[in-house]
Amino acid sequence: MKTKILLDENDIPKRWYNIQADLKKQVDPPLNPKTKQPIGPDDLKVIFPMELIKQEVSRDRYIPIPKEIREIYRIWRPSPLYRARRLEKALKTPAHIYYKWEGVSPPGSHKPNSAVAQAYYNMKAGIERIVTETGAGQWGSALAFSTRIFNLKCRIYMVKCSYEQKPYRRILMESWGAEVFPSPTKLTNVGREMLKKDPTTSGSLGISISEAVEDAATHDNTNYALGSVLNYVVLHQTIIGLELKKQFEIIDKYPDIIVGCVGGGSNFSGACFPFVRDKIIGKKPELKIVSVEPLACPTLTKGEYRYDFGDSVGLTPLLKMYTLGHTFIPAAIHAGGLRYHGDSPLLSKLTKDGYMEAVAYYQNEVFEAAMLFARTEGFIVAPEAAHAVKAAIDFARMCKHKNEKKIIVFANSGHGHFDLSAYDAYHNKALQDYKHPKELIEKSITNLPKI
């Protein structure tokens, strides 16, 4: 009886899967916020390399993964698929629970799957320096690791309150050689403006994005990198789902329910899109695919499917997606990676069209699930991933109730070793549950751009 289903290094997929090739109807295109016309490659050339822009709009079903990227993936990929037998036993469920574990990468999450690819294509394009923003530091540490590998300089604008409260991921980024600044900084116009208005501001992800984009647009040989939402990020993350499919083939099984947490949608889209394809082409009509989000930031369950800005300042192209409105500021829950007002346009479209569904939870019930997982399976998962754990447990309990032997698999996006203060707060009963912020959402929805 196997606990881990492992692939050989030589089984690392040689191409990513692009779901745009299989959509019955394409996603509405990103729009220029001024002209409201679809944006073209030229609009993006200032901050992204051409190869990534091509991937963003590609309709090819498979896109080759360059050998140089696969060589780096070998450090931690293929990632293991686990059968959570002790969790099943604790739940007394007839269901089988599996999880695909992305906590094995050097930065500890799925994010380097795309960061390595982005660093590589920038290096190939002759770019010498990459800038980005980071909140809690998961994306920043993945990019710091990846730029180091390809000898690129890396600057990270880190939201000031996280910089001050969460030093460990900053130290991780600095250990890989990145420059990390508490944002807003005096290094950009946006930052100086913000500091003039409020010298004691604790910053926000929106401000940090604006600083990073300005930095990239105003420096030669410098590009910007984004860790989720965009089609090419989702594309890179399909390495997870392609491996997962092979792993289920090895044990001659196919999941009934696939679950994953959704912040911008990259890890879960990556894990489930190769399976969503089976649903689109009619091979697996019964397959249930469920996104999990926090009730404090319920984008898919309570948001609207409309055009909105990708950032909170209003600088990016308009994206058609589920959104709570770009001015919505979610409560400070510990799953920082799930505090995003929008979602991947591809995942949004597939949800809108009924191929995927979504559920939302309070953070205390999520940590309770993560504790049961830690005490049965051993791993302390990231607060984001704990949302997927909670949903998987709920489905397993439902199976017990109905005496159904379903196969449940969840995307386990990362470890929680730098989030232990959140676990401490949970142990000390100091975690607050935030209700669905109905009025705040309604207010921010009224700020959506009119198309």
Ligand SMILES: *Cc1c(COP(=O)(O)O)cnc(C)c1O
């Ligand atoms: C960033 C992050 C997420 C949320 O981002 P997605 O793009 O939705 O995957 C989830 N889990 C972990 C561990 C993260 O670092």
